[in-house]
Amino acid sequence: MDYEYEKLISRMNPPRVVIDNSACENATVIKVNCVNKHGILFEVVQFLTDLKLIIRKSYISSDGAWFMDVFNVIDHNGKKLKDERAISYIRDACVKWSLETEACCPPSLRSSVGLIPFKEHTSIELIGSDLPGLLSEICAVLRDLGCNVRQAEVWTHNARAAAVVRVTDACTVSPIEDPKLLTTIKEFLCNVLRGNSDQRSAKMIVSLGETGTERRLHQIMFADRDYERVGMERAEDKSSRPQVAPLDCFEMDYTVVTMRSKDRPKLTCDTVCTPTDLEYVVFHGKVDTGNMEAYQEYDIRHKDGIPVSTEAERQRVTQCLEAAIESRASEGLELELRTDDPLGILSDITRIFRENGLTIKTAEISTTGGKVIGTFYVTDVSSHPVDAKTIDSIRQQIGQTILRVKQSPFLSSEPPREQATGCLFRNFFKALSLQNFGLAGSYS
Numbered sequence: 001m002d003y004e005y006e007k008l009i010s011r012m013n014p015p016r017v018v019i020d021n022s023a024c025e026n027a028t029v030i031k032v033n034c035v036n037k038h039g040i041l042f043e044v045v046q047f048l049t050d051l052k053l054i055i056r057k058s059y060i061s062s063d064g065a066w067f068m069d070v071f072n073v074i075d076h077n078g079k080k081l082k083d084e085r086a087i088s089y090i091r092d093a094c095v096k097w098s099l100e101t102e103a104c105c106p107p108s109l110r111s112s113v114g115l116i117p118f119k120e121h122t123s124i125e126l127i128g129s130d131l132p133g134l135l136s137e138i139c140a141v142l143r144d145l146g147c148n149v150r151q152a153e154v155w156t157h158n159a160r161a162a163a164v165v166r167v168t169d170a171c172t173v174s175p176i177e178d179p180k181l182l183t184t185i186k187e188f189l190c191n192v193l194r195g196n197s198d199q200r201s202a203k204m205i206v207s208l209g210e211t212g213t214e215r216r217l218h219q220i221m222f223a224d225r226d227y228e229r230v231g232m233e234r235a236e237d238k239s240s241r242p243q244v245a246p247l248d249c250f251e252m253d254y255t256v257v258t259m260r261s262k263d264r265p266k267l268t269c270d271t272v273c274t275p276t277d278l279e280y281v282v283f284h285g286k287v288d289t290g291n292m293e294a295y296q297e298y299d300i301r302h303k304d305g306i307p308v309s310t311e312a313e314r315q316r317v318t319q320c321l322e323a324a325i326e327s328r329a330s331e332g333l334e335l336e337l338r339t340d341d342p343l344g345i346l347s348d349i350t351r352i353f354r355e356n357g358l359t360i361k362t363a364e365i366s367t368t369g370g371k372v373i374g375t376f377y378v379t380d381v382s383s384h385p386v387d388a389k390t391i392d393s394i395r396q397q398i399g400q401t402i403l404r405v406k407q408s409p410f411l412s413s414e415p416p417r418e419q420a421t422g423c424l425f426r427n428f429f430k431a432l433s434l435q436n437f438g439l440a441g442s443y444s
Helices: 003-012 040-050 084-103 134-144 179-194 213-223 267-277 311-326 345-355 388-398
Strands: 016-020 028-035 054-061 066-074 122-129 147-157 160-169 203-207 243-249 254-262 280-290 293-302 333-340 358-368 371-380 403-406
Touching: 016 084, 028 040, 040 054, 040 066, 040 213, 040 267, 122 179, 122 213, 134 147, 134 160, 134 179, 134 345, 134 358, 147 213, 160 213, 179 203, 213 267, 213 311, 243 311, 254 267, 254 311, 267 280, 267 293, 267 311, 333 345, 345 358, 345 371, 345 388, 388 403
Parallel strands: none
Antiparallel strands: 016 028, 028 066, 054 066, 054 280, 122 160, 122 203, 147 160, 147 358, 243 254, 254 293, 280 293, 333 371, 333 403, 358 371
8 A cells, every 4th residue: 555545544544542441340441443554463462561451352353444453451460450540641651652653654664663763772682592691691791891781681492592682881871882892792792692502693783773672582583593493302291382273264265373372471462473573464363361371363364465375384383473472481480670770780690690500581671760670580400490499599699678589389478577688789789679569460
């Protein structure tokens, strides 16, 4: 469709977002109606995810020129939205999103949903072998080169690790633009990623732009073809693996993809991102979560209108969706970090993890209001559960109010009576917040 004509149609039919808090007893219903375009489903799901909303159910319809979607959402505590201030904030955010969508970005920008020009930091994208202590080594290199980590997210899957790390100059608190320093950073980090083997597969990209972190991680993993390793023999029970089945629907000329898996944070966002990046269109769909299990069903065709037509294409779709579900799986013990933000703090904390034999499966770290806030999923080096004594020792070193355990079957959730911080950080921290975070019961 011609861009100017598409823009006219969009202005004649502006997006409509309705928040209904009475239609469902245990969830808030958000209805989105707007002109259909490729990528709009992912854009909406990403928008809701960024608002910290959890999708319990969804009904999708985008057959023809109009997109209609219904989402049943809850907050991070697993409850429907009842706080009028929160509802008002979400409603205002929906209006803002509607106006931005109505403005209709030109095609050159639309190809990367979530791409926002931003120049407060330098973004470093990494892919390489999943080596023990990798995040610790990355943080140590960046600290030694005078870089302060402002945000980081790490995924591991099938012996590969991908990361997006956003840094600033530790002295000027500005983006790093010196070509010589950037070259040095790239050389050192590539050496860390390669380790003692796999000389060809370590890659690093430096960018001054701001790209949606989660989508970039999907794209980095996909470009690395990590999905092709999904068929490797695994030690764990295969029944715990996601079940993905593409089926032909000859009557409607669609391919129906069904998925059953454990529910987890941001699952819907990940499974919607994958067909979008593979240039498939989701015409109809359904998401249903409950009892820690998720069922998803999407009717898809390629952008050219053709359903999945070959066995090779069917296998590729299956493997990519399996990888999307697994790459951010909440495997291991969940640890939450909240502390002040002195230079090098992440290097010190991740070093303690490494020295105590912890392997980080996924990590999400950010700095807000002078605080470092992070979530880590960890196992031992053999991907087995972490020993309780090890966790107790680590919390003693870091500080029991700094590092907290979520959903632990063996560790007490009672706050410590004394010793607000560990010995290592006693001189770093003052007046630490004892705030703990809420936990959702269901996550998609």
